[in-house]
Amino acid sequence: MSGVPAGPAGAALRPEIDIARLPHVRPVHWGRIVTAAALLLLLALLVRAFARGQIAWPVVAQYLTWRTILEGLLNTVLMAVAAMAVGVVLGVLAAVARSSPNPVLRSAAQFYAWLFRGTPVILQLLLWFNLALIFPTLGIPGLWEARTVDVMTPFLAALLGLGLNQGAYTSEVVRAGMLSVDAGQYEAAKSIGLTYGQSLWRIVLPQAMRVIVPPLGNEFIGLIKTTSLASVIRYSELLHSAEDIYYANNRVMELLLVATFWYLVLVSALSLGQMLLERRVSRGVARPAGRR
Amino acid sequence: MSAPPLLRAWRVGKSFGTHRALEDVTLEVARGEVVCLIGPSGSGKTTFLRCVNQLERYDAGGLWIGGELLGFREAGGRLHPLPEREIARQRRSTGMVFQRFNLFPHMTALENVIEGPIRALRRPRAEAVAEARRLLDRVGLFNRQDYYPAALSGGQQQRVAIARALAMRPELMLFDEPTSALDPELVGEVLGAMRDLARSGSTMLVVTHELGFAREVGNRIVFMDAGRVVESGPSQALLTSPQEERTRNFLSAVLG
Numbered sequence: 001m002s003g004v005p006a007g008p009a010g011a012a013l014r015p016e017i018d019i020a021r022l023p024h025v026r027p028v029h030w031g032r033i034v035t036a037a038a039l040l041l042l043l044a045l046l047v048r049a050f051a052r053g054q055i056a057w058p059v060v061a062q063y064l065t066w067r068t069i070l071e072g073l074l075n076t077v078l079m080a081v082a083a084m085a086v087g088v089v090l091g092v093l094a095a096v097a098r099s100s101p102n103p104v105l106r107s108a109a110q111f112y113a114w115l116f117r118g119t120p121v122i123l124q125l126l127l128w129f130n131l132a133l134i135f136p137t138l139g140i141p142g143l144w145e146a147r148t149v150d151v152m153t154p155f156l157a158a159l160l161g162l163g164l165n166q167g168a169y170t171s172e173v174v175r176a177g178m179l180s181v182d183a184g185q186y187e188a189a190k191s192i193g194l195t196y197g198q199s200l201w202r203i204v205l206p207q208a209m210r211v212i213v214p215p216l217g218n219e220f221i222g223l224i225k226t227t228s229l230a231s232v233i234r235y236s237e238l239l240h241s242a243e244d245i246y247y248a249n250n251r252v253m254e255l256l257l258v259a260t261f262w263y264l265v266l267v268s269a270l271s272l273g274q275m276l277l278e279r280r281v282s283r284g285v286a287r288p289a290g291r292r
Numbered sequence: 293m294s295a296p297p298l299l300r301a302w303r304v305g306k307s308f309g310t311h312r313a314l315e316d317v318t319l320e321v322a323r324g325e326v327v328c329l330i331g332p333s334g335s336g337k338t339t340f341l342r343c344v345n346q347l348e349r350y351d352a353g354g355l356w357i358g359g360e361l362l363g364f365r366e367a368g369g370r371l372h373p374l375p376e377r378e379i380a381r382q383r384r385s386t387g388m389v390f391q392r393f394n395l396f397p398h399m400t401a402l403e404n405v406i407e408g409p410i411r412a413l414r415r416p417r418a419e420a421v422a423e424a425r426r427l428l429d430r431v432g433l434f435n436r437q438d439y440y441p442a443a444l445s446g447g448q449q450q451r452v453a454i455a456r457a458l459a460m461r462p463e464l465m466l467f468d469e470p471t472s473a474l475d476p477e478l479v480g481e482v483l484g485a486m487r488d489l490a491r492s493g494s495t496m497l498v499v500t501h502e503l504g505f506a507r508e509v510g511n512r513i514v515f516m517d518a519g520r521v522v523e524s525g526p527s528q529a530l531l532t533s534p535q536e537e538r539t540r541n542f543l544s545a546v547l548g
Contacts, residue, residue, distance in 0.1 A: 187347050188394035192408030192460055193384040196376055202411060206398050283398050283440070 059254040063245065064261060072241025073262050079158055079237060080224045080266075086163030087223070088216075091170025096200060098175055109171065116168035122229050125161035128152065129233040158230035166223055173215045177208030209281040217274035221267050238262055298323045298358060298464055298495050299344065305352030306339055313339045314350070315519045321464065326496045328506035328527070331516035332542060337499040338391075340516070341466050344497070345388045346379050357385050357464065384412060387457030391469040393449040395441040401428060401452045402437040408460045420459070427455040431485045447478030451485050458489075465489065467498040503546060507531050515539045 063069055090112075097109035116124070131138075132148035139145030181204050189199030231240035242255040297320035306314040314336045321327050329337040343350040346363055355362040362382055364371045374382070395404050405424035409415045428437050431451035441449050450470055457465060467486065471479040483505050490496060490509045500506060506513050507527050514524040515534070523536045534540050 182394075184390060184392055184394040185396065188388075188390065188396065190347065190380070190383060191345055191386075191388035191390075192456065193380050193412030194408065195380050195412075198411050202407065203396055207396075 055257070056251065056254055059251050060257050060261075063251075063255060063258045066245070066258075068241045068245060069238070069255075069258055069262070072236055072238040073266075075235065075241075076224065076227050076237040076262075077266065079155070079162065079227045079230060079235065080220070082159055083162035083166055083227070084220050084223055086159065087166025087170045087219075090164065090167025091174050092205070094167060094171035095174035095178060098171065099178055113168045113171055116165050121161060121165045121226060122232060124165055125158060125229060125233050128157040128160045129154065131157075154230065154233050154235035157233050158227070158235045161233075162223065162226060162230065166219065169219060170216065173212055173219065174208065176215075177210075177212035178204055180211045181207045206281070210278075213274065213278050213281055217270065217277075220274075221270055224266055224270070225263065295323065296359060297321060298325075299497065300356040301340070301344075301353065302355075303353035304340065304343060304350050304355055306336075306343055306348060306350045313519050314343070317353070317516075317519075317521055319514055319521060319524065321495060321497055323463075323495055324493050325511050326490045326494075326498065326509055327512045327514060328510035329497065329499045329514050329516060330501070330503065330506060330542075331522075334518075335516040336519040337516050338468050339519075341388075341468050341497065341499055344464075345386050345466055346383055347388075357382070380412070384460055385463045387460055387462035387465045389450070389453050389457050389465070389467045389470050391472050393441070393446070393453045393473070395449050395453055395456070397441050400438050400440055401433060401444065401455075404441070404452055405456045405459045408456065413460065424455070424459055427458050428452070430458075430488070431455050432481070445478060446474045447481045450474065450482045454482075454485055454489070463495060465494055465496045467496065467500065469499050469501065471500070471502060501546070503531060503543075515542065517542070 094109040094112055097105040098113075100106060129152060131152050135148050137145055138148050138151055185203055185207065186199055189203040194202065227235075227237050228239040230237055231243065234240070236244075238259050242259040246252045246255040299319075299321040301317055301319050304314055304317040305312070317336070317340055319327070329340065331337050339348060342348040344355060344357075344362070349363060360382065363374055363379060365374055365378075366372075395401075396407065399407065402421065402424055405427060406417070406420040409420040409423065410417055425434065425437060428434050431454055433448060433451055433455070436444060436448060436452075441452070444452065454470075470486070471482050474482060479502070483502060486496070486498070486505070487509050498506075498510070510527040512524060513527045513530045515522045515530065515536075515538075517538050523530065523534060523539045525535075530539070531543065534543060
C-alpha cells in the first residue's frame with residue numbers, strides 16, 4: 001500500500017506527475033472566436049454601407065488639409081489648451097481653498113463650484129459674449145477703460161466661459177485626489193517643519209496627482225469636444241470651420257467626417273500623452289524594483 | 293541648582309469631545325535624557341507626544357521646550373494662539389518618528405531626508421545632501437539612498453524616518469511606538485538605531501511597548517493610565533519594584 005490517498009477517478013495514483021515536464025494543451029477560447037467573427041461581420045457591413053453610400057470620398061480627402069479646416073483645428077487646440085490651463089489653475093486653487101482651515105475661503109470655493117456647475121456651459125458662453133449689453137464699458141475706475149465689445153472677443157468669451165466652467169469641475173477632481181492622500185502625510189510634513197502651503201505643494205499635491213491625472217485626462221477630452229460649443233459665439237474652431245464650408249458647398253456629411261477625423265486624432269494624441277503622464281506621476285508606487 | 297529641563301509639561305490636559313484623553317500630566321525631560329512612556333493602549337501616551345509636537349492642541353496646563361511656551365504667546369495676562377508659521381518654527385526643535393513611518397512615497401530615501409532641511413531650514417542643497425548621506429549611513433542605509441519607500445522593508449523605512457527627523461537637528465526626538473507596525477524580525481534593527489542615537493547623547497521621549505529597550509536604554513520610565521501619569525522613576529527601579537498597584541498589574545500582564 002502506498003501512502004498516497006486515492007483521488008476521485010483514481011487520478012492521484014500517479015504521484016510522480018510534474019506539471020512543468022508535460023506539454024500543456026492550449027485551451028480553445030470559443031467565446032473570443034465567436035465575438036471576433038460577429039464583430040468582423042458588422043465591420044464589413046459598415047464598410048460596405050459607407051462605400052456604397054453617397055459620400056464623395058475625394059472631397060473628404062481634399063478638405064482634410066483645407067486651410068480653413070486646419071485653422072479651425074489650430075483654434076480648437078488653442079482654446080482647449082488655454083481653457084484647460086485656466087481650469088487647472090482655478091481648480092487647484094478652489095480645491096485648496098475648499099480644504100483650507102479658513103471658513104470664508106471654504107464657502108467661496110463651494111459657491112464657485114455651485115454656480116458654474118449649476119448652469120449649462122452654452123448659457124455661460126452666451127452670457128460672457130453678450131456682456132456688452134449690460135456693461136457697455138469695462139475697466140478699473142481712473143486707471144483703464146475700454147468698450148466691452150472690443151474686449152470681449154469670441155476668443156476671450158470662450159476662454160472665460162469654458163475655463164471657469166472647467167475650473168469648477170476640476171476643483172472636485174483635485175479635491176478627491178487630495179482626500180486620497182493619507183492624513184499621516186500631512187503630519188509627517190508638519191513634523192519636519194513645512195508650512196501648510198509647503199506641505200500641500202511638495203507632499204500632498206504630488207501624491208494626489210496619481211489619482212487626479214486619469215479623471216483629468218477624461219475632463220480634457222470632454223473639453224476638446226465642448227470647444228465646439230464656442231461656435232455659437234462665432235469662435236472659429238474646427239466644427240465652426242466645417243460648417244462655414246458646407247454652408248457654401250453643401251457637402252455636409254463630407255465636412256462632418258473631416259471634423260470627425262480631426263477630433264479623433266486630437267483625442268488619440270491626448271490619450272497617449274495621458275499615458276506618459278500617468279507613468280510619471282506614479283513614481284514610487286508603480287515601480288516595485290524601486291531604483292530610479 | 294540643576295540645569296533647566298529641555299521639555300517641561302505641567303498639568304497638561306487634552307479632551308476629544310467629552311473624552312478626557314490627558315489629565316494633569318506633569319513631567320520633565322532633561323537634556324541628554326532618554327525617557328520612555330509606557331502604559332496600556334488608550335492611556336494617552338501617543339496623545340501626549342502629539343501635543344508636544346503640536347499635531348494636537350493641548351487645552352490645559354502648560355508645555356515648554358527650552359523655556360518657550362508651545363502654541364501660545366502670553367501678553368498682558370491673555371493668551372494669543374501662535375500663527376501657523378511660528379508653530380512650524382517651534383516644531384523644528386522636535387523630530388517625530390511615527391508608528392506607521394509616514395515616509396513620502398513619491399520621494400526616494402535621500403529626497404525624504406533632505407526635504408525638511410532644504411524647504412524649512414533653507415539650507416543649500418549640496419550641504420543638505422551631504423548631511424543626509426551621513427545620516428543614512430549612520431542608520432545603515434547608505435546604499436539604499438536612491439530607493440523609493442515602497443522598495444524598502446518596514447525596518448528600513450523606519451530607519452529612513454529616523455534619519456529624516458534627525459536631519460532637522462532637533463533638540464528632542466519623539467518616537468511614537470516606532471516598532472509596533474514592524475514584523476518581529478525587523479524590530480531589532482530599529483531599536484539598534486535608536487540605541488546608537490541614545491548613546492550619542494540625543495534627548496529622546498519614546499512611547500513604546502518594548503520594555504527590554506526601556507530598561508536597557510531608558511534613563512527613566514513614565515507609566516501612564518487613563519490619561520494620567522501613574523508613576524515614574526528610574527527604568528530599572530520602576531520595572532523591578534513598581535510602587536503602584538496599576539503599574540504592577542500592567543507589568544505582570546505584559547511580562548507574563
